[in-house]
Amino acid sequence: MRDITLGQYINGDSPIHRLDPRVRLILTLVYIIILFSFKSILQMILALVFILIAYAIVKIPLKMLLKSLKPIIPIVLFTSILNMFFISGDVVFSFWKISVTKQGLYYAALMSLRVICLLAGSSLLTYTSTPIELTGALESLFKPLTKLGFPVNDLAMMMTIALRFIPTLLEETDKIMAAQKSRGANLDTGKLFERIKALTPILIPLFVSAFRRADELALAMECRCYNGGEGRTRLNELRLKRSDLKATLVFCLFCVLLVLAGKI
Amino acid sequence: MREYIDFYEEGIVSSLIKFDNVSFSYGKNSVLQDIDLSVEKGEFLAVLGYNGSGKSTMAKLINGILVPSSGKVYVDGMDTSDEKNLSEIRKKAGMVFQNPDNQIVATIVEEDVAFAPENLGLDPKEIRTRVDDAIKAVGLEKHIKDAPHKLSGGQKQRVAIAGVLAMRPMCIILDEPTAMLDPKGRSLVMNVINRLNRENGITVVLITHFMEEAVLADRIIVLANGKIAMEGTPRTIFSEKDKVTSLGLEVPPVTELAIKLSENGIKVSKDIIRPEELIEAITALKEDIH
Numbered sequence: 001m002r003d004i005t006l007g008q009y010i011n012g013d014s015p016i017h018r019l020d021p022r023v024r025l026i027l028t029l030v031y032i033i034i035l036f037s038f039k040s041i042l043q044m045i046l047a048l049v050f051i052l053i054a055y056a057i058v059k060i061p062l063k064m065l066l067k068s069l070k071p072i073i074p075i076v077l078f079t080s081i082l083n084m085f086f087i088s089g090d091v092v093f094s095f096w097k098i099s100v101t102k103q104g105l106y107y108a109a110l111m112s113l114r115v116i117c118l119l120a121g122s123s124l125l126t127y128t129s130t131p132i133e134l135t136g137a138l139e140s141l142f143k144p145l146t147k148l149g150f151p152v153n154d155l156a157m158m159m160t161i162a163l164r165f166i167p168t169l170l171e172e173t174d175k176i177m178a179a180q181k182s183r184g185a186n187l188d189t190g191k192l193f194e195r196i197k198a199l200t201p202i203l204i205p206l207f208v209s210a211f212r213r214a215d216e217l218a219l220a221m222e223c224r225c226y227n228g229g230e231g232r233t234r235l236n237e238l239r240l241k242r243s244d245l246k247a248t249l250v251f252c253l254f255c256v257l258l259v260l261a262g263k264i
Numbered sequence: 265m266r267e268y269i270d271f272y273e274e275g276i277v278s279s280l281i282k283f284d285n286v287s288f289s290y291g292k293n294s295v296l297q298d299i300d301l302s303v304e305k306g307e308f309l310a311v312l313g314y315n316g317s318g319k320s321t322m323a324k325l326i327n328g329i330l331v332p333s334s335g336k337v338y339v340d341g342m343d344t345s346d347e348k349n350l351s352e353i354r355k356k357a358g359m360v361f362q363n364p365d366n367q368i369v370a371t372i373v374e375e376d377v378a379f380a381p382e383n384l385g386l387d388p389k390e391i392r393t394r395v396d397d398a399i400k401a402v403g404l405e406k407h408i409k410d411a412p413h414k415l416s417g418g419q420k421q422r423v424a425i426a427g428v429l430a431m432r433p434m435c436i437i438l439d440e441p442t443a444m445l446d447p448k449g450r451s452l453v454m455n456v457i458n459r460l461n462r463e464n465g466i467t468v469v470l471i472t473h474f475m476e477e478a479v480l481a482d483r484i485i486v487l488a489n490g491k492i493a494m495e496g497t498p499r500t501i502f503s504e505k506d507k508v509t510s511l512g513l514e515v516p517p518v519t520e521l522a523i524k525l526s527e528n529g530i531k532v533s534k535d536i537i538r539p540e541e542l543i544e545a546i547t548a549l550k551e552d553i554h
Contacts, residue, residue, distance in 0.1 A: 132371050160369070160370060160371065161369060164368065164369065164370060164412070167411075167413040168365055168413055171413070213365070213366045216361065216363060216366035216367070217366050217367065217369070219361070220359075220361055220367035220369075220424075221369060222329065222354070223327060223329065223354055223358065223359040223428075224354070224358075224369075224379055224380040224383060224427060224428070224431065225354050225355060225380055225383040225384055226379070226383045227351070227383070231385040232382050232383055232385060233381075233385050233386055233387065233388060233391065234378075234382055234388065234391075235374065235375060235378035235381075235391045235392065235395060236388075237388050
């Protein structure tokens with residue numbers, strides 16, 4: 001049986017791990033909004049320092065953060081170069097027909113810092129929250145929408161079941177692939193089109209079995225008195241603790257600091 | 265005409281589960297015909313029968329997943345064909361299915377066990393007590409925070425049983441709960457079922473095709489062609505080897521052995537159903553010789 005971790009959750013017991021997932025989610029969102037609404041480089045540097053401190057608290061090695069930044073390096077470089085060359089202003093140096101301006105350099109640095117902070121911030125959320133915690137947080141945050149007839153509970157239940165069955169179906173895919181290979185199916189070689197065609201005998205049994213499972217699961221859920229999300233209670237109800245308040249206060253202080261930095 | 269329900273309310277009869285002349289058919293396909301059966305509180309009933317004899321249909325009739333085509337099924341005096349009773353019936357008669365993978369809903373053991381009480385809208389504190397009790401009853405305390413896909417088949421099936429126990433049911437119906445398990449998982453699950461019946465007084469209806477499991481029951485019914493073909497204690501059922509074989513079943517291996525021994529002139533009784541009994545019989549013979 002393989003050990004599948006969904007998302008990139010890192011098991012840990014840091015103060016940030018222990019926060020209410022709703023607080024984690026909202027603070028991350030606010031952080032992202034801040035990144036896009038502040039425009040000075042000092043503010044971006046502060047934002048970066050703040051997120052690095054958070055990483056230090058969670059004890060996630062910097063290497064890991066750098067690894068997750070890797071895929072966006074081309075984007076960062078591309079936007080930086082565009083900014084550098086195409087923003088007009090005071091020329092710092094020119095080369096052939098291209099001139100680099102002071103403003104251009106400034107914006108390039110600002111954009112790069114912004115993208116790095118954005119990725120670091122959102123990764124921190126997924127590093128410290130399991131998908132199921134996030135589902136719970138979203139369910140609780142969107143609860144008011146139930147009154148408007150939006151099926152929040154049902155959607156959350158669907159999410160949970162999907163997460164629950166991903167490992168089961170992966171395992172099943174393995175089995176079906178082994179079964180088809182043992183009967184001579186060629187799955188690994190050939191042209192792209194041939195390989196896609198070779199997937200059909202895997203997908204069909206997989207779908208059939210998924211439907212059968214869904215049928216049985218629905219029956220089992222009914223037997224356990226499930227009749228929609230209404231009137232359900234939760235074993236672990238999300239409750240705000242003192243530490244959640246403290247974290248929010250620290251975050252507010254950081255925001256004040258940013259605003260002040262903008263005034264310099 | 266006065267019905268079973270009237271007598272139940274007056275306390276004249278008290279069966280937990282009562283099949284009153286029940287027939288069931290899928291379209292034109294008749295699955296069960298004129299079944300009369302009552303299961304008493306605290307009883308352990310095993311249902312045997314070849315594949316397609318109507319065993320699973322019978323299980324599904326008990327908690328109202330299926331409704332009889334004719335006749336009535338009562339659980340604790342409640343008619344299963346009345347929609348209003350369904351949630352109360354399902355709370356009283358929990359059901360465990362064959363494939364543990366397809367009945368676990370949540371991604372953490374304790375949350376799965378909490379699923380039913382959550383549906384009942386209980387207070388979180390009450391849910392916590394029930395979850396802890398249920399997990400303890402099936403002996404999975406160490407795995408309370410684990411992900412279900414990391415457990416073995418036998419452990420998963422015990423999670424499923426715990427999930428039903430958390431409803432605090434009077435009765436558990438198990439539809440071939442050990443069919444997909446290895447021998448070790450099977451014996452652990454059977455131990456749990458047996459203990460729930462003997463120590464916690466939970467009524468058990470076990471549908472199985474393992475004769476060794478049926479031997480643990482107080483009573484066995486054998487289904488064939490949609491009818492109850494045999495009914496009695498395990499000993500009386502398995503002492504009729506020819507009839508059992510003609511219904512597409514076998515006697516337990518130890519009974520088979522006892523019969524062969526006695527045919528070969530070794531004086532052991534033919535109605536032995538448990539290994540311990542055969543050991544005792546043979547030891548007694550040995551002492552006779554000395």
